[in-house]
Amino acid sequence: MKLWSVVVSKIEQVTGQTFGLQKVEAMQGGDINRVYRLQGSTQSYFVKLNKASLLAMFEVEALGLHDLASTHTLRTPKPICSGIVGEDAFLVLEYVALQSLSSRSQQQLGEQLAQLHQVQQSYFGWHHDNYIGSNLQKNTRENDWVHFWQEQRLAVQLELAAQNGYAGKLQTLGAELYGLVPQFFSVTKPKRLYCMEIYGQVMQQQMNRGRQLFMILLATMVIERLI
Incomplete structure (x- = not known):
């Protein structure tokens, strides 16, 4: 199949190593992508597929994984190409390779998420727009959290809902919420934190050497959260 031969060629080009594809295994997981495991004699890769027009969605997911890894808090899968x-x-x-969560790994996940939420930055937003599913999400940097959340989170979702036929009461309540946000934050001051909201499956990997536990974030959406 041409698809897999091109993917394998790109993997070999980026890694500088020969990858002898032996098996393509369809896997479960995710709502919008088709996912596969490419198995070789000594190495395997995880592949997501979607329509060509959504390449930018994959590229920004790779950026998010790189940024998550740079915090040195949670283990993330390395983007290849x-x-x-x-x-x-x-x-x-x-x-x-994943295993079920144990009580110890759940505790470790909580500890590592807490560490992640202590990583700070000087603004609200991110250096790149990203996606919620296949919908574009704006992340323009701002110094004011209230305005950021009103315009780049709430207003955008209300507009998207209106475009899809959800008007009336939803828009009325949304406008009311929009107006109440400044009042709420007049007594609750958010910190500028560099945080990640995680969607998808969170599991543990049992490493062979040293039996060290790592928490794995399989898919990420980089946003700003109020802590």
Whole structure:
């Protein structure tokens, strides 16, 4: 199949290593992407597919994973490469063998998430717009949290809802909420924190050497959160 031969070629080009593809295994997970495991003799990769017009969604997901990794708090799969083959866009990630959460790993996840939420930055926003599912999400940097949340989170969602036929009471209540946000934050002051909201599946990896536990964030959406 041309798709997989092109993906394998890109993997080999980026890694500088030969990858002998032996098996393509369809996997479950995610609502909008088709996901696969590419298995070789000594290495495997995790691949997401979607329509070619959504390549930017995959590219910004890779950026989010890089930024998460740079905090040195939570283990994330390493992005390998992305591109387009015919009508498909693809994202190749490090494949991580997963196990069920234990009580210890759940505790560790909580500790590492707390560490992540202590990483600060000097503004609200991010250096790149990203996506909620396949919908574009604006992240223009601002110094004022209230205005940022009103315009780049709430107002955008209300507009999207209106475009999809949700008007009337939803828009009325949304406008009311928009107006109440400054009042709420007049007594609650948010910190400028560099945080990640996580969607998808969070599992643990049991490493062979040293049996060290790592929490794995399989998919990420980088946003700003009030702590």
